[in-house]
Amino acid sequence: MKKFKTLLGIATLTLSASVFAQAYPNKPITLVIPFAAGSGTDGVARNVAQKLSERLKQPVIVENKAGASAQIAAQYVAKAAPDGYTLFMTTNTSHSANPWMFKTLSYDPIKDFTPITRVGELPFALAVNPKLPVNTLPEFIEYAKKNPGKLSYATPNSTSLVAMETIKRISGIDVVGIPYKASPQAMTDLIAGQVQVYVVDLGSGMGALKSDRVRTLAVTTAKGSQSFPNVPSIASTVKGFDLTSWNGIFGPANLPRPIVDKLNTELQAVFADKDFQQKIAATGFELDPTKTPEEFAKYVDFQLKHWGEMLRGAGVKPE
Structure with a gap:
């Protein structure tokens, strides 16, 4: 009898989740972004939200919760109800880099989230203020060596930080890092000459x-x-350098599997939409979705280890 009751309970829960998924969604969905409006992730998220809303017949609202290197948004989603109405579009900053950059985190990148799908990757480019008397990366490195500690770089995210710290370590240059809360402000200050160099994502920096x-x-x-087909890679100067920023969508932990499957299915349809593909390509974002949540989960686990190696190699110590 006890075994029968246990099986009955499991069956009831499974049936309830299935029925819930069939009715889902019946109200607006919030897609939380850990960066400010105008960032590369924000641009991709708004295109995803528009198309997903059309398919689900419910508003998908992008909500920017920038700050603390994506920790504010991550903690918010981690504590949200696992009902499919709070989703998280984030990057390697919250799920790959933060665990190695901070001694303590208010969330666990693996245990506190349900992977749904990877969206793709966003390449970055190294740019300098045009008043700087350099036209190539080798010239920049040579100039920096002659002016130790006199140049500064903007760092609003983990990718920018790791990129410059790796270049510094391998090239033996001394460039001061200046933290920023958002990519648009970092670019504004690069243009104004407040900082001299910035490794910027193509999404927010394309223009x-x-x-x-x-x-x-x-x-x-x-x-x-x-x-940028005519722009060389950093690897052509700094051997072995290869860095990009991944982007993916999660829900809170314990998101019911029927909800996960429905979201994954609808997102795959969004990614296959030709209009969506054209809009995304124009931002420099490279669409590369995973097919299943399990595939994305394995990727997230691999990237967590990979970024740990990169950060240690760049000499970045947890704060």
């Missing part, structure tokens, strides 16, 4: 990178960038 307001010296991916 400036293709103008004369900054000088684009190199891209962070070893394979180069389709958006």
Whole structure:
């Protein structure tokens, strides 16, 4: 009898979750972003939200919760009800880098979230203020060596930080890091000359990178960038360098599997939409979704270990 009751309870819970998924969603969904409006992740999220809303027949509202290196947003989603109405579009900052950059975190990147799908990757580019007398990355490194401690770089996210700290360590240059809360402000200060160099994501920096307001010296991916086919990779100067920023969607821990599957299915349809693909490509974002939540979970676990190695290699110590 006891065994029968246990099985009955499991069956009831499974049936309840299935029925709930069939009715889901019946109200607006919030898609939380850990960065400010105008950031690369924000741009991708708004395109995803628009198309997902059309498919689910419910508003998908983007909510920016920037600050504390994505910790504010991560903690908020981790504590949200696992009902599918609070989702998290985030990057390697919250789930790959933070566990190695901070001695204590208010969330666990693995245990506190339910992976739904990877969206893709966002390459970065190294840009300098045009008044700096350099036109190539080797010239920048040579100039920095002659002016130790006199140059500064903007760092609003983990990718920018790791990129510059790796270049500093391998090249033996002394450039001062200046923390920023958001990518748009970092770019504004680069253009104004408040900082002299910035490794910026293509999503938020595309307009400036293709103008004369900054000088684009190199891209962070070893394979180069389709958006900047004539710009060399950092690897052509700094051997072995290859860095990008991944982007994915999570729910809180214990999100019912039927909800996860429904969201994954609808998001795959969004990613296959030609209009969506064109809009995303224009931002420099490289769409590369995982097919299943399990595939994404394995990727997140791998990236957590990978970023630990990169941060240790760059000499970045937890605060």
